[in-house]
Amino acid sequence: MKRRTAWPIVLLLLLVGSLLVAQPAAAADTTPPSAPSWVSVKDVTNTSIRVYWGGATDASGIQTYKVYRDGVHVQDVAGNVTHAWTDTGLTPGTVYYYEVRAVDPSGNVGPANDELAATLGTPAETPPPDPNGPIRGYMTHIPHLTGAAIDDVADLAADSGANTIRDEAWWGRIEATEGVFDWTLPDSVVRAAAERGLRVLLMADTAPTWASGATEGDPGWFSTPPIDPADYGNFAGELAERYGTGGAFWAANPDLTFTPLAGIEIWNEQNGEAFWGGNTVDPAHYTAMLQSAYTAIKAADPSITVVVGGLASGAGSAYNDADCDGTADGGYLTGHGLNPVDYLEEMYAAGAQGYFDAVGWHPYVFDFDGEKTMPQLLDYDPCSTWSQLAETPVSARSLMVANGDSAKKVWITEAGIPTCVLFAVYPCVYQSDQALLLHSEFAKWKTYTWGGGFIVYDMHDDCTSPLNVQCNFGVATTSNTPKLAYDFLRVDWLGE
Structure with missing residues (x-):
């Protein structure tokens, strides 16, 4: 038998080996990260200071951030955690200088930001809320809380520089049986606020099944609107009578100092199917609800501000372009709802003029893909609800002016962005970016002469799930530990 030679196998192995040896080594990464996008410092106590910064960029990611005090490296902070660090054990009255540098996985150290100076001193106490100042505040979700948890979140709001909280007045719970009112939940909201000198923007939403015709437990039943707008108007009038000037709540609680409502908001996000019982939205039906509610509220207390949901x-x-592809289509996106400018236009066509004091607006921005900085999210974009306030050819403001409402204001009754938690699957940002966006939004808002109330969603995180985007909009954690945005807005609002 002829023997098989092993030479072909040997030659193949030698060839593969020579190819492997001949491959050039991968080029070493020698490109350093950018400088942090911004850096800020804020006094915490007379012996400590907290340093914040925006993220740096690098093709390989950021491994750590190096914090320097007076030119000396004092701390490393992991690149995938909060962009903040508290420096302690400092001397009161001393000027300290801080800078931050980013380090990538290859050890390349990026440039420092511009050096920042901070002088320590004894921090001033937060002044009491000014009920006569511009409406500034947070959504608090007090009806979801009990006992000491109510006091904790109300204290957090009172110390935030805000003068207002926004919260639910669930018609579906308050008047579950027609003509029978249980005020326990809204009473807890108004009491917690009044004890701290805070005003309340009551959001009158949801409908009881006797009014909506929905079946409790069915999808969307709680947000299904009433069949008869007059039923909603009757409830809104009862709400105004109880919490307005000389109302039954104040008569029953003589220990409290009367604090006028910031207003009553008529429903919430009614241009979205999710808040219209999962059904096709109906601006004309909503306008009939608004007309009925406005009439009843003003009859009970003419001083109460009525805000469009x-x-x-x-x-x-x-506007008129649901998928933003440049084709006119009426602005309705099935499964979502109607563009807010289109919706407001249809409200005016249905007779809304004269039946509200301010327009509510929720200018969320969710296209944060890392290509834009937080302030750049507010740049002109015809598909942005921020731009649709006043910058697009047809906008909320252009409609208000055209319909004789130029003197009325727009209120932001929700603004916010969710922060990331470990393993989050939803779009989210670092706490530092949340702070920068809200700070930028408020700064822009103050430039508008027609800009009214400014309410942030949310006071604190409602849960910690990495699966639910609704959990982590808070400017504080579930344990009421402030995030960076809380500190930023506190400075903004106290400085007005």
């Missing part, structure tokens, strides 16, 4: 971001839609 906050109109929601249109899922990236433009």
Whole structure:
């Protein structure tokens, strides 16, 4: 038998080996990260200071951030955690200088930001809320809380520089049986606020099944609107009578100092199917509800501000262009709802003029893909609800002016962005970016002469799930530990 030679196998192995040896080594990464996008410092106590910074960029990611005090490296902070660090054990009255540098996985150290100076001193106490100042505040969700948890979140709001909280007045719970009112939940909201000198923007939403015809437990039953707008108007009038000037709540609680409502908001995000019982939205029916509610509220207390329920971001839609592809289509995106500018236009066509004091608006921005800085999210974009406030050819403001409402204001009754938690699967940002966006939004808002109330969603995180985007909009954690945005807005609002 002829023997098989092993030479072909040997030659193949030698060839593969020579190819492997001949491959050039991968080029070493020698490109350093950018400088942090911004850096800020704020006094915490007379012996400590907290340093914040925006993220740096690098093709390989950021491994750590190096914090320097007076030119000396004092701390490393992991690149995938909060962009903040508290420096302690400092001397009161001393000027300290801080800078931050980013380090990538290859050890390349990026340039420092511009050096910042901070002088320590004894921090001033937060002044009491000014009920006569511009409406500034947070959504608090007090009806979801009990006992000491109510006091904790109300204290957090009172110390935030805000003068207002926004919270639910669930018609579906308050008048579950027609003509029978249980005020326990809204009473807890108004009491917690009044004890701290805070005003309340009551959001009158949801409908009882006797009014909506929905079946409790069915999808969307709680947000299904009433069949007869007059039923909603009757409830809104009862709400005004109880919490307005000389109302039954104040008579029953003589220990409290009367604090006028910031207003009553008529429903919430009614241009979205999710808040219209999962059904096709109906601006004409909503307008009939608004007319009925406005008439009843003003009859009970003419001083109460009536706010159109906050109109929601249109899922990236433009006016008359639901999918923002440049084709006129009426602005309705099935499964989502109607663009807010289109919705407001249809409200006016249905007779809304004269039946509200302010328009509510929810200018969320969700296209944060890392390509834009937080302030750049507010740049002109016809598909942005921020731009649709006043910058697009047809906008909320252009409609208000055209319909004789130029003197009325727009209120932001929700603004916010979710922060990331470990393993989050939803779009989210670092706490530092949340702070920068809200700070930028408020700074822009103050430039508008027609800009009214400014309410942030949310006071604190409602849960910690990495699966639910609704959990982590808070400017504080579930344990009421402030995030960076809380500190930023506190400075903004106290400085007004």
